[in-house]
Amino acid sequence: MTCKHVTNRLNDLALAALDGPRRVEVEAHVAGCPACRAALDRERRLAAAIDREVAAHLAAEPSQEFAARLRLRLAQEPAPETASSSWASGLLRWPGGWTRGVALALAASMAIGAVWLARRRSSASPQPPLPSAARATPTPCCSGGVPTAETGAAPRAARAAVRTTARNTVSASARAAVRTPPLQQEALAEVIPQVIVDPHQQEDIARLYYAIQANRVDLVSFMAVPPGFKRQADGSLAAAPLEIEPAPDAARDTWSGEAEPAREMK
């Protein structure tokens, strides 16, 4: 076997793709030919360098921000294949942009209203003490910086506690309907603005805010003014002031409800 024949086989030998009698022949030639041995060595080093470079290039890690950005993007995505069938919400989504502003304004005004209602209720009737877990602020729960299934024990405990203690504020049917997808739960802490909310209603406000922001709420249904609220000039809702009717003059000074006879002036 001559050098010319072997040269064509060196590549195969370097890539370990030569076997059988041909391999034996080429190796026998290379063993006795310094030029072909040097060429084989060069081929092997080149093949190894290629593998190394490919592996090193593909071993690059995404940045820390990548996981956070991805988490947020996924959280902002509507649930897969579950676009609202409501024509009204479809209309509201078009042309886009302004609905977000309306949603944010609504969420802010509702948060304010919730605080007002909570204060009003707490002053009217004392509520049972809430377990400490229920006061915990929801925190993002993920492993390795990438969203995973729900893993946070504290938020889970908080949700469970709220479920059992705050029945007077949110109905069970509403709670079942306001299930937040696991990917979105993790982004809640980053997405919701910092507003002062009664601890009993913290989670509900967060869910509500997020659902509105993600365009998963039919905003038309919010257009009706709920009891206790008043529509302002800019379209937002505000808690209506309490209107207290004055008592009749005749009964003002009596605790028993019986009118006191008028005194005669002497």
Added chain:
Amino acid sequence: MDALVGDYADAVVIPDETLEREFAARVDEASRLAFSVAMGVVHNRADAEDVAQEALIRAYRNFKRLREPAAFRGWLVRIAWRLAIDHRRSAGRREQRELESFDPPAGPDVEQLAAAREFGERLWRAVDELPEKLRMVVVLGGIEGYDHGEVAALLRLPEGTVRSRLFAARKKLVEKLRETLPDRLTGTLT
């Protein structure tokens, strides 16, 4: 509040939580895979992150259409690959990529660093010129933890086909670089 939440409850569209959880369970590994595939095409970290993110978003949107959950990774690889190819076709991004990519690891020898950088550029240029079938096998086979069997499963090909394609690709790369690599670079190969 009751009145508000009552309206809210009627208006919310409830997502399929099972789907959400299935996707969430795969996102960790999938994001790494999508990034590596994108990196093998666009050769730039920032662009690769954009592509990977877009691929995962598209996968999320269409996750319900996937009939076989086991095919998720292969499906994602194809999405990421097509997006990366499209991304690369943008002229502006290409210029930026060529300026930013192939940063060699820090080391003491400046000449060696320059040689490593030039070798990387020449190699990936050669990879980019390969037929797509071979190129995809080179990229997937180069990802850590993906052997011939894994690549075969991702591409739904027989393992022998993957092996032969990988050999053909490496042979072409060696031939191409042997012809074009300057002697000064050859001497730096270890």
